[in-house]
Amino acid sequence: MSNIERLMFVIVFLAAITFFLKNAFRVFAIMCLGRWENRFDNLWSRFGNLLKYGFGQLRVIKRKFGINHFFLFWGFMSLVLVYLEFLINGMLPKFSLAFLGTIPYGVLLFIADIMSLVSIICVIIAMLRRALFRPKHIDPTLDAFVILSMITVLMVAFFAENACKVTLNKLPMTEWRPVSSYLSTIFAGMPDNNVHVLSRVFYWVHGIVLLFFINYLPFSKHLHILTALPNCFFRSPKLLSTVPRLIFRKGEEFGVSKVVQFTWKDILDFMACTECGRCQDVCPATYTDKPLNPKLMVHQGKVNIFKNGAKIREQRPSDMIASAPKNAKMEVPLINCNEESVSTDAIWSCTSCGACMQVCPVFIEHVPKFIKMRRHLVMEEADFPEELISFFEAAEQRFNPWGFAPTDKIKWTTDFDIPIISEKNKAEYLFFVGCAGAFDNRSRQVTISLTKILNKAGISWGILGNEEKCCGDSLRKLGNEYVFEKMVQDNIEIFKKYGIKKIITFCPHCFSTLKNDYKQFGADFEVIHHTQLINSLIEVGRIKPVKNTNEKIVIHDSCYLGRYNQIYDEPRNIIKACSGGNKPLEMKKCKDNSFCCGAGGGRMWMEELIGKRIYLERTQQAISTKASIIAVACPYCLTMFEDGVKDEKAGNEIWVKDIAEIVLDSISE
Numbered sequence: 096m097s098n099i100e101r102l103m104f105v106i107v108f109l110a111a112i113t114f115f116l117k118n119a120f121r122v123f124a125i126m127c128l129g130r131w132e133n134r135f136d137n138l139w140s141r142f143g144n145l146l147k148y149g150f151g152q153l154r155v156i157k158r159k160f161g162i163n164h165f166f167l168f169w170g171f172m173s174l175v176l177v178y179l180e181f182l183i184n185g186m187l188p189k190f191s192l193a194f195l196g197t198i199p200y201g202v203l204l205f206i207a208d209i210m211s212l213v214s215i216i217c218v219i220i221a222m223l224r225r226a227l228f229r230p231k232h233i234d235p236t237l238d239a240f241v242i243l244s245m246i247t248v249l250m251v252a253f254f255a256e257n258a259c260k261v262t263l264n265k266l267p268m269t270e271w272r273p274v275s276s277y278l279s280t281i282f283a284g285m286p287d288n289n290v291h292v293l294s295r296v297f298y299w300v301h302g303i304v305l306l307f308f309i310n311y312l313p314f315s316k317h318l319h320i321l322t323a324l325p326n327c328f329f330r331s332p333k334l335l336s337t338v339p340r341l342i343f344r345k346g347e348e349f350g351v352s353k354v355v356q357f358t359w360k361d362i363l364d365f366m367a368c369t370e371c372g373r374c375q376d377v378c379p380a381t382y383t384d385k386p387l388n389p390k391l392m393v394h395q396g397k398v399n400i401f402k403n404g405a406k407i408r409e410q411r412p413s414d415m416i417a418s419a420p421k422n423a424k425m426e427v428p429l430i431n432c433n434e435e436s437v438s439t440d441a442i443w444s445c446t447s448c449g450a451c452m453q454v455c456p457v458f459i460e461h462v463p464k465f466i467k468m469r470r471h472l473v474m475e476e477a478d479f480p481e482e483l484i485s486f487f488e489a490a491e492q493r494f495n496p497w498g499f500a501p502t503d504k505i506k507w508t509t510d511f512d513i514p515i516i517s518e519k520n521k522a523e524y525l526f527f528v529g530c531a532g533a534f535d536n537r538s539r540q541v542t543i544s545l546t547k548i549l550n551k552a553g554i555s556w557g558i559l560g561n562e563e564k565c566c567g568d569s570l571r572k573l574g575n576e577y578v579f580e581k582m583v584q585d586n587i588e589i590f591k592k593y594g595i596k597k598i599i600t601f602c603p604h605c606f607s608t609l610k611n612d613y614k615q616f617g618a619d620f621e622v623i624h625h626t627q628l629i630n631s632l633i634e635v636g637r638i639k640p641v642k643n644t645n646e647k648i649v650i651h652d653s654c655y656l657g658r659y660n661q662i663y664d665e666p667r668n669i670i671k672a673c674s675g676g677n678k679p680l681e682m683k684k685c686k687d688n689s690f691c692c693g694a695g696g697g698r699m700w701m702e703e704l705i706g707k708r709i710y711l712e713r714t715q716q717a718i719s720t721k722a723s724i725i726a727v728a729c730p731y732c733l734t735m736f737e738d739g740v741k742d743e744k745a746g747n748e749i750w751v752k753d754i755a756e757i758v759l760d761s762i763s764e
């Protein structure tokens with residue numbers, strides 16, 4: 096390399112690095128416009144997550160073609176040191192990583208050589224997939240082809256330059272570079288001068304494309320190459336089972352209507368999206384043609400923060416890294432403005448099923464974002480679907496969603512001998528009946544079945560009766576955090592009054608809310624779902640299924656039991672025990688890939704006017720298994736499937752039963 100060439104390289108390198116650092120800082124400063132939240136706790140577990148999901152790509156490889164991305168990722172990782180050597184070498188020709196020692200350096204060169212070839216193969220597969228077999232959830236963007244082409248040019252130039260140098264005998268340790276050495280045969284026989292010129296051309300192509308690639312990242316969807324690993328590090332494992340608590344502060348707006356009211360981690364989420372479309376692929380709302388697409392919401396957040404963030408930083412150049420001021424003016428509103436903002440229809444369509452969060456390879460937290468926007472609409476604007484007016488009134492004034500008199504909560508006990516905790520000296524378990532269990536006719540049958548099982552097993556239990564208030568799940572998911580908080584405090588006070596330490600529920604919404612959400616308010620008790628309790632009672636022989644059912648049972652995983660709390664085995668074990676050892680049938684979408692019944696996230700209380708009804712889609716999936724019973728473990732799922740079976744006029748072929756009912760049939764002599 097001549098001195099002039101070296102000088103040119105230094106200039107190009109410094110310009111490219113300066114430009115990159117400037118833009119990386121811009122991205123970082125925009126992220127900091129969000130509100131503060133602490134994601135620096137549990138550092139060891141965060142490092143573990145980074146290794147497992149960031150470097151190990153555990154979620155990526157779970158899906159088809161994920162392995163292709165895995166190899167591409169590791170292809171790049173293995174090239175980092177070699178490319179660094181290449182760049183420094185352009186300015187300091189004597190620089191080499193050979194000081195690492197012959198074997199380590201040789202291994203590094205060998206891996207880089209092989210992984211470059213693997214990367215080219217992966218890129219070709221990715222291009223063919225996009226061009227010829229593109230799945231619906233992947234958009235045909237030019238950006239992807241630009242990046243894939245750049246990677247190909249980068250790798251080809253790397254090999255071509257090395258091969259030329261091998262031909263000229265100017266490359267050390269060729270025995271560690273099998274692919275480059277093999278390719279050098281292409282240039283064998285060419286005059287040395289020509290090979291030298293070609294080597295310089297490939298050198299420059301390699302250098303320019305590499306520096307351009309780095310600078311292209313902050314402006315493209317491949318920004319995730321910089322942000323995905325930090326996003327895996329800062330993930331919150333709790334956020335699939337609950338949403339962040341809203342601390343009510345005087346003078347502060349509730350919820351999120353401006354993108355800068357999200358936290359810095361929410362904004363990092365927007366920037367980390369790989370646009371893989373997995374969330375869109377599993378979303379029941381998108382699947383049934385609702386105006387909601389979780390990938391689009393994340394994309395809209397990204398576009399919105401970049402537009403508004405740039406303006407805010409222009410207005411306040413002195414605050415280079417600081418949260419946006421409270422009165423920051425937004426260029427583009429976040430909600431309901433144009434295609435760059437999130438529509439209210441999308442916000443209200445979410446069932447909070449968590450499927451999107453379960454599959455996202457970079458741990459983007461969709462549900463809390465929808466809830467934060469709902470909080471604004473409900474508590475600041477009173478802008479929500481009409482049918483929620485009566486729901487909110489009923490919940491606030493009568494402490495149940497239907498608006499029944501609170502004194503009617505105990506009515507279902509009239510014909511039974513049900514122990515009330517206030518009248519009983521002591522009970523080991525509180526049976527938290529829940530609003531559906533107390534007021535809904537069909538769910539009451541499940542309540543009664545469960546009480547019979549508890550008695551049969553000799554459990555010491557009791558209910559709160561009229562003192563029990565709604566757990567508040569739907570209120571929270573619909574964004575009415577204020578009334579939710581009141582409900583939580585009232586319930587916790589009653590639990591304390593009676594010294595409650597163990598709670599049984601049969602509703603996964605009550606279960607998850609009492610178990611996960613109430614903790615944010617200082618609650619300290621054990622919460623057990625009836626499937627967990629019944630399973631352990633069968634295991635220890637306190638109840639014995641004596642009559643095997645001959646029915647073909649298909650099982651449905653409720654989102655709040657499965658994805659929210661990882662309870663998958665217990666309901667299956669119970670059905671197996673009641674079916675003479677036969678496992679239940681499974682739908683194609685089951686366990687953590689289960690398809691929502693459509694009632695979560697407060698959707699139970701709303702009309703479903705757009706697209707196909709989610710419950711109908713799920714019921715059809717269940718019917719297609721040719722089962723005679725759909726087994727559920729949730730009163731909302733029970734209602735939705737019963738409606739679905741009615742709509743399908745399949746009432747003579749298939750029944751919907753809660754697992755407690757199946758058990759009671761099986762243990763009754």
Ligand code: SF4
Nearest residue numbers: 378445446448449451
């Ligand atoms: S939580 Fe469920 S309904 Fe809501 S966006 Fe995610 S996948 Fe769709």
Ligand code: SF4
Nearest residue numbers: 368369371372374455
């Ligand atoms: S949010 Fe996650 S799952 Fe959805 S497109 Fe982005 S990276 Fe993929």
